Amino acid sequence: MAVTDEAILKIKEMIIAGELAPGDRLPPEKELSERLGLSRSSLREAVKALEVIRVLDVRRGDGTYVTSLEPRLLLEAMSFVVDLHDDQSVLEIFAVRRILEPAASSLAAQNADEQALERLRETIDGVDHAADVESLVEHDLEFHRGIADAAGNTYLASLIDSLSSHTVRARIWRGITQQDAVGRTLAEHHAILDAIESGDADLAQALTVVHVSGVEQWLRSAL
Template identity: 75%
Template sequence: MAVTDEAILKIKDMILRGELAPGDRLPPEKELSERLGLSRSSLREAVKALEVIRVLDVRRGDGTYVTSLEPRLLLEAMSFVVDLHDDDSILELFAVRRILEPAAAAIAAAHIDAERISLLRDQIAEVDESRPVEELVAHDIEFHATIVEAAGNSYLTTLIESLSGHTIRARVWRGLTQENATARTLSEHSAIVDALEAGDGKLAEALMIAHISGIEHWLRRWSTSGPQAGHPDV
């Protein structure tokens, strides 16, 4: 094991044991390196790595602190990485969404209130085929986030959001508009809301599976044949 990796694990262990809690300031570098049996250079590298993944917050002139460790914060890096993936990786990410998001919809059906149902219907009513791609992307992000948030699990919400960033959604919606599939997609959104309003978790789950699978199928077809076969260059 690399020395830096060992340092990361030792700091992680301090957090897990409760020696460091969210918001706590780390001991001075010299004191902490001696306590953990590490060189100061190894400790610095570990702190840099943990800062990147938002476990630690280095405040110049003040000290190093443990962040809030909230799921949204810790999963920020995943969203960045997702946007950098190639077509094959995107298909794998959609396969994960196809597992998680229908389950979230089923849970949401049991908890969603009239206010959220109204919000979802308003979101659908505000867009149509004439809207520019950026507005369709914004709608898609907001629509799916509203449903997942209704499930009431912050880890699930953040994980699903991070699996499909803005870049991937823009790619999909550009393709859908060029294939005149926007109306069908919005109709699928409406059907999902109907199932949620009825409190039918199994139907909401099935409709969400069909919805995401349809987009996944389109992406697979495009990545295999490419724009040369008549598919949009997204």
């Protein structure tokens, strides 16, 4: 194991063991390096790596702190990686979305409160049928994000958000090349929300499968 990897692992173990909690400040570099039996240079490299993936927050002139470790924060690194996808690998992203988003819709049908349902309804009602493709894409992202939040599972919501925001280009392609993208998308969103509001988890799940698969199938034929 590389020395830097060892340093990362040891800091991770301190967090898991509760020696460092979210928001805690790390001991001074000299003290921590001696405690972990590592060189200060190796410790610095480990801190840099953990800062990139948002585990640590380096505050110049103040110190290094453990972040909140919230799922959305930690999954930002995955968002960056997914951003680098090529046209073929985006199909794999859609395949993952086809698994996760129907599950989120099912959970939302079981767990969504009135406030969450109202936000989703406002999201749909706020779209102009004459909206351009970019506006439609933004609505689509907000709608799916709202369902994921309503599901009541923070990790699931964060995973979906990190994946769905990187399919924007495919959605734009579809909107440009297919007619009535706005009307079709809104009709599908209305149907999904109606199922969620009625508490029909199976129907909400099935409608979301169809909705995500529609874009996936179009993209597959385009590629």
